[in-house]
Amino acid sequence: MSDRSQLVDKYFRVDNLPHIWCPGCSHGIVTRALTKAIDELDLDPDKIVIVSGIGCSSRAAGYLNFNTLHTTHGRAIAYATGIKLANPELHVIVITGDGDASAIGGNHLIHACRRNIDLTVMIFNNNIYGMTGGQYSPTTPHTALGTTAPYGNIDRPFDLVRLVEGAGATYIARGTAYHTLQLTGYMKKAIAHKGLSVVEAISSCPTYYGRKNRIGDAVGMMQWMKDTFVEKRAYDRLDEEKRIGKVPFGEFVNIQAPEYTAVLAEITKRVEGRL
Ligand SMILES: Cc1ncc(C[n+]2csc(CCOP(=O)(O)OP(=O)(O)O)c2C)c(N)n1
Numbered sequence: 001m002s003d004r005s006q007l008v009d010k011y012f013r014v015d016n017l018p019h020i021w022c023p024g025c026s027h028g029i030v031t032r033a034l035t036k037a038i039d040e041l042d043l044d045p046d047k048i049v050i051v052s053g054i055g056c057s058s059r060a061a062g063y064l065n066f067n068t069l070h071t072t073h074g075r076a077i078a079y080a081t082g083i084k085l086a087n088p089e090l091h092v093i094v095i096t097g098d099g100d101a102s103a104i105g106g107n108h109l110i111h112a113c114r115r116n117i118d119l120t121v122m123i124f125n126n127n128i129y130g131m132t133g134g135q136y137s138p139t140t141p142h143t144a145l146g147t148t149a150p151y152g153n154i155d156r157p158f159d160l161v162r163l164v165e166g167a168g169a170t171y172i173a174r175g176t177a178y179h180t181l182q183l184t185g186y187m188k189k190a191i192a193h194k195g196l197s198v199v200e201a202i203s204s205c206p207t208y209y210g211r212k213n214r215i216g217d218a219v220g221m222m223q224w225m226k227d228t229f230v231e232k233r234a235y236d237r238l239d240e241e242k243r244i245g246k247v248p249f250g251e252f253v254n255i256q257a258p259e260y261t262a263v264l265a266e267i268t269k270r271v272e273g274r275l
């Protein structure tokens with residue numbers, strides 16, 4: 001197991017640093033949690049492929065020293081599906097933002113869940129489009145402010161956990177950049193899981209989401225995560241009234257179901273045997 005600085009030397013392309021993230025952006029914390037999970041699982045880096053879309057979060061792929069593919073906005077899961085089908089031995093991990101995954105890429109997300117293909121999808125959810133200047137996304141809370149919602153967001157947000165559960169994902173967890181130990185644990189289980197796994201990592205964008213919604217700077221946003229997100233077991237014990245303004249984090253789904261590439265290999269074997 002590696003310590004903090006060893007993780008950077010071992011898993012980051014130090015030549016590509018410094019990164020572009022704003023001071024206080026927690027995408028870096030989430031990215032580090034991912035490398036820690038990979039380290040603790042002791043996986044062969046050559047067998048890992050990181051695929052990202054477009055957004056501040058998706059820039060993580062450029063900093064990580066694995067096989068990486070920085071693709072187009074919303075299409076990371078489509079590329080990842082192709083990679084996994086071509087070489088099912090690989091651990092294919094998608095890094096995507098809330099906008100990338102659930103707006104332009106929403107259809108890819110739900111259909112990958114439905115197929116239960118063995119991909120791990122890490123959604124860095126900062127509740128806003130960071131890269132393009134703070135427009136509201138499908139996870140921006142109702143009434144929250146964004147550059148395109150100056151009077152408050154009139155849309156109702158997706159609950160990503162419930163969305164992917166409904167679509168058929170077989171491992172689902174929500175963690176936060178504040179509760180990093182737990183987040184790393186969920187990432188480990190997601191990567192080790194056979195089937196479509198999703199980890200929603202609550203991240204913070206102090207530059208747009210924090211500033212526009214007067215949550216504050218980096219420290220203010222950490223405090224907000226600490227105050228808002230409650231471990232599922234504790235949340236489940238709360239009275240209805242005390243749940244107001246709180247969001248549960250933890251593991252929501254962990255089930256086994258036939259995995260897409262395995263089913264495809266089985267069918268291929270059967271068909272070829274008949275030829
Ligand atoms: C086809 C296409 N449409 C729009 C864009 C512009 N664009 C780039 S990143 C982005 C949003 C990113 O937001 P999110 O996925 O939430 O990631 P964040 O930057 O917040 O980490 C958009 C709309 C694009 N690059 N390509």
Ligand code: SF4
Nearest residue numbers: 021022025056130205
């Ligand atoms: S704009 Fe927001 S999401 Fe993008 S790097 Fe800055 S703080 Fe992070």
